[in-house]
Amino acid sequence: MKNSVQITDDWIKVLIQDFIATSPVNTMESEGAGSAWESALVGFAAGADPLWQQYKEYIGAFHWTPWEVFNQHRPQENVSADQLTVISWILPQRESVRKSNRRARKYPSEEWARIRVFGEAFNVALRQHMVDQLELSGHGAIAPMLAPNWTIIKSQRFSFASSWSERHAAHAAGLGTFGLCDGLITAGGKAMRAGSVVAKVTIEPTPRPYADHRAYCLFFHNGTCGKCIDRCPVRAITESGHDKVKCQKHLARSREHVNKTYGFQGYGCGLCQVGVPCEARIPVRSAREALERGELPPPLPPLA
């Protein structure tokens, strides 16, 4: 490692934006289709935030805290949780990609499937770029999703869950709340992909501008909407929530459609992420306006 340089939130944001603007990996792999992503939302969560322990209790003991995953892979640094920060980002889907998938009725549009494969390849490269640049600046970092022991685990409560969830990291970092369909509704909407790294840096945590982990979903806010229920081609969303098994089976079936119709190895769906009020913004007006005014509600209660 080089001599350590001071890392600020702006340094991180510029690093991410520069990578979006200049990386050759930011591509749809299709002539004339443009880049996969054009902007990012960035948030920060403290490594010692009690929410990480609540996730363990709520999701399962297998879900890592930032300290656990960092120390598994960098034990020589012997850090405490309060020396760590989780850097989380949201890559909102571009308007043209959302528009194409709004027309889809069963399987994803070509643009959406391209983002699922090539846009996520960029997200992987971004995670690695962040780790590399932090290391070069003298700060240890790990991208949990790139850890060789990251895995999906059968869960009684959730059918299956993973040892690190990008959406939960983003929620902890003040970037959004969950919707009826399980997606994370952010200031840039629910049509997005998320990423994160855990780093040995001290950055002021982003305040969580919500008092409930479902505050931005109209269904939980006032019992209305439910539009994602109708968008799902396999009825994997009901008023009781999201059936992950049905959803995964549909994603698996989409491979054949993508290969045959678009001519590349891919898959996807995301029909519930578009053509809905939370597609590209927070649909709960009071929450959206409070966020724009910079107001903060009381701290989050424990997950129930």
Ligand code: SF4
């Ligand atoms: S479509 Fe409506 S019910 Fe579904 S997640 Fe979005 S706001 Fe909630």
Ligand code: SF4
């Ligand atoms: S719940 Fe799954 S199968 Fe249903 S629309 Fe959403 S991504 Fe597609």
